[in-house]
Amino acid sequence: MTNLAELVAGSVESRDGTSIGYWKTGQGPAVVVLHGSMESARSHTLLAQALADDFTVYLPDRRGRGLSGPHRHDHCARTEVEDLEAVLREAGATLAFGVSASGAIVLEAARTLPTLRRVAVYEPALVADGTPHAAWLSRFDQEIAQGNVAAAMITSMYGLELAPAIFKVLPRRLLAAITEKAMQKEDRKAGPDDITLRKLGPTVHHEGALIVELAGRVDEFRTVQADVLLLGGSKGLSFLKPGRDALAKVLPRSRVIEFDGLDHGSSSDPSPINSTGSADAVNRIAVEVRSFFGANR
Structure with missing residues (x-):
């Protein structure tokens, strides 16, 4: 191999x-x-x-x-x-x-x-x-513009129906806080060229737009x-x-x-x-x- x-x-x-x-x-x-x-x-x-x-x-x-x-x-x-x-x-x-x-x-x-x-x-x-599955995009874009990548990721998970069942019983604010902590932990360990969740987050806009287009x-x-x-x-x-x-x-x-x-x-x-x-x-x-x-x- x-x-x-x-x-x-x-x-x-x-x-x-x-x-x-x-x-x-x-x-x-x-x-x-x-x-x-x-x-x-x-x-x-x-x-x-x-x-x-x-x-x-x-x-x-x-x-x-x-x-x-x-x-x-x-x-x-x-x-x-x-x-x-x-x-x-x-x-x-x-x-x-x-x-x-x-x-x-x-x-x-x-x-x-x-x-x-x-x-x-x-x-x-x-x-x-x-x-279209696009109702979440405007909220996502606003959260990215505010620098709140963690909240935007939670928004996209709901919008793209990727959220696990437990997400339905936990407040969004708590989920965003948990996600932010996980991202900070990853950021501390990452090298300058590593592709982290924080770097990937904004790209989800284009995935949502692609789904809507097609x-x-x-x-x-x-x-x-x-x-x-x-x-x-x-x-x-x-x-x-x-x-x-x-x-x-x-x-x-x-x-x-x-x-x-x-x-x-x-x-x-x-x-x-x-x-x-x-x-x-x-x-x-x-x-x-x-x-x-x-x-x-």
């Missing part, structure tokens, strides 16, 4: 000139693995490790994180696709994986780019019925020519499952797999915000992704 100490950094320019950095490891055909919300390129190191014996894995940082440049005022789904396209071109890749918000990006890329041959997405953030547009994916693997967990986000079911009906070539016992974060490394993550869960997903990407190659 490839050692992740062999990760090599690189970068490309997106269409608007923004630098998009990535980490690369492995050998074989190129696969681009795109991280989700409140994550960075390093959030899928376990998945990269599981694929690296058979594939050259590219792990880009989406804008606002790590090796990549900042968001611009006109950031939208097209910007995300252009960033992904730049990495695909650099890698010579026709295979891509995405999770949650980046799953939606990968599907939009498959719809608009001719180069993608196979894509795998884990619980893509496509809302089937057009419900909501209710599942039917547009009828034109996707790539083979698509639709993945999810039995304990995943319930409001995303109708979109996944609708995609299965409209995509010309797709396969659906639901993993018993896995949740929305199961494709990602364990972290402070992914406490249920595990190497076992990642490996279960990797087995299916490896088989799908390797078929008839």
Whole structure:
């Protein structure tokens, strides 16, 4: 199995000139693995490790994180696709994986780019019925503007239906205070280049805006020519499952797999915000992704 100490950094320019950095490891055909919300390129190191014996894995940082440049005022789904396209071109890749918000990006890329041959997405953030799930964004933006990242994170967890059941019985102010203490502890231990929760918090605005932009547009994916693997967990986000079911009906070539016992974060490394993550869960997903990407190659 490839050692992740062999990760090599690189970068490309997106269409608007923004630098998009990535980490690369492995050998074989190129696969681009795109991280989700409140994550960075390093959030899928376990998945990269599981694929690296058979594939050259590219792990880009989406804008606002790590090796990549900042968001611009006109950031939208097209910007995300252009960033992904730049990495695909650099890698010579026709295979891509995405999770949650980046799953939606990968599907939009498959719809608009001719180069993608196979894509795998884990619980893509496509809302089937057009419900915007955007009422929280104005409060989130106000809290970020006030420098209250902890409160904004609680707001986004409610807005994106990520809050555990216990959050419903605890006051928001208490939850924000607990979150702030956890962030301060992480800040004290972090190096200057570490991607902390405080740094990631403001990026959630763009994830919410992306969900709103693509909501209710599942039917547009009828034109996707790539083979698509639709993945999810039995304990995943319930409001995303109708979109996944609708995609299965409209995509010309797709396969659906639901993993018993896995949740929305199961494709990602364990972290402070992914406490249920595990190497076992990642490996279960990797087995299916490896088989799908390797078929008839």
